[in-house]
Amino acid sequence: MKYKYELSEVDCANCAAKMEEAIAKIDGVEEATINFMAQKLILVADENRIDEILQEAQKRISKIEKDCEIIIK
């Protein structure tokens, strides 16, 4: 399944690239893209484990940029 989330406060393109790399390494994530200009995270991930994956993604994002949050509607 493909998921799309907005991100708050992605301030630096280098950090976005680092986050992208970190999220792509999470087990169950097939593909992760962070669009720095549109401030979006696009995930192709296992739909059965999406909640768990999102939590882990948020954890990894926070490590790189403290104020950046995945906005889950």
Next chain:
Amino acid sequence: MTKSQKKDLIRIIVVGCMLAALMILFHTGVIPELPEGGYNFLGLGLFMVPYIIIAYEVIAKAARNISHGQVFDENFLMLVATIGAFVVGEFEEGVAVMLFYQVGELFESIAVGKSRQSIKELMDIAPEYANIEVDGKIEQVDPDDVGIGSVIIVRPGEKIPLDGIVISGESRVDTSSLTGESVPRTVKEGDEVISGCVNENMTLTVKTTKEFEDSTVSKILELVENAGSKKTKTEKFISKFAKYYTPIVVFAALAVFIIPGCITGDWFMWLERACTFLVVSCPCALVISVPMGFFAGIGVASRMGILIKGSNYLESAAELKTMVFDKTGTLTQGVFEITEVAPAEGVTENELLETAAYAEQMSTHPIAEVIKQRYAEIGGETNLDQLRDVQEISGHGVEAYLRDEMIMAGNHKLMVKNGIDVMEQVSVGTICYVAKAGKYLGHIIISDVVKEEAKEAIANLKKEGVAQTVMLTGDRKAVGEAVAKELGLDDVYTDLLPSDKVEKVEELLKDDSKRKLGFVGDGINDAPVLAESDIGFAMGAIGSDAAIEAADIVIMDDDVRKIATTARISKYTLGIVKQNITFALVVKIGIIILSAFGLTNMWVAVFGDVGVAVICILNSMRILRKKNGFLK
């Protein structure tokens, strides 16, 4: 400015004032400086105050990143550099460098925010609501909640929220945000409308044909948002570069500090030089401005009705060397039109058309339709009572009786069969010969009309450096070659089946695999060819899912000139990206070399970091400004 930007601005002003005050106190001798050789602890204490105010975030970030095992980031570099300045007793510089770093960061954040805003505006096509009628009252609902077949009301000035068919009302619709076409289209009952267009003057009632998710506007937005997932060679190069570059610079700085330090024993001087070296080394200018440039290019293109599925395609469009065209629907309109009415001697045009129209009365063939339409246009009417015994002769044409005279319309074989002596014409179109009561009346030529802009489109492509233009068509040789000659194409291959087209493209690709090959078609039968080529362009894609799926670049209206426009945008974008890379590297390397020889200072280094980043961002924003400059 956002809240946090305002907070930063206030902090910068406060620290700026404190720094100025301290500098005055020291330089006027109010606070005495210690004699040479001693360390000024009073100065350290006083300058520490503004330093902490301006630097606490940087310190915190650096500490956090180190605790996560990421040592070499810009915060760390700034911290080491400024602490170094304090150690060597250059308090003013230490505070000032951090201050300017923050000023630069603020500029950078404002510039990024601004360009995000302008890109958002470019893509401001998403409708916020749909109007539906419930119990006689109009209610606003989320377009996501409207099912297929619902009736929605679109008032003047509102965006059409979902694709559908007009069931009542007539209005002008502005499609410019989707197609770049500035002339509004008039729609009336029975016409299709596309989401994302703006209704201009009258209320329309629309029956939806698609859910919001599948509507054109959602498709387009998704496409643009996903465009970042396919990275260009340049972007890949930059992110790889940044990965190795920062650690290399840190170790180089260490070397600059330790090696000459050991030899000369002048530790302070070499520490200062090493710090300068560190500050200038941040690769931010490149990491931000390169993807931003491509994003701006894609944004501008989408404003002009060109959807680019990834920045890699935008990058390769500049290198297009071979352009392959499908004929029908791309270079020609794919619609039949009468191109010549040639009555025989002593026959009027009216008589020729009347006879032909009667003969074709019962036929629904596209050619028959065109003839009937032309006859109606010149004011002719047909009375079916006068017509009898209509007989279609397969592979020949039609015979019938009109007012008891035998009439016939069809190909040359039909004339020969009925013993009518007429010269066979040579033409690129389909020729319909007409006769009445054994007498030849003349012929009508019906052709697929070449698009007005096609010739200009090909000339424009040549100007953009496309070396070879090729046309592929399933049509007859005579037709294909005539069209190719008229348009100035280099090569033409005719009588091709769809599978032959794939083979031809493969052959062309083999000829020179380094040159980028583009293919443009209407996207319906061309999916394999679109996939095979380096860049597949689909034309007239409004509403056609097949085209959006298969192509790399989608041209929303039918204007084939937009291929050259794409190449132009691509070249301009690449130009700006290259300028940024060159500028940033030259300035940085220059400062690094100067600092190793002690010919520069920390102030210059700060410019080399943030100053360069801001200049590169502003340069990338030029792409967004040049909205209409690409049309030419």
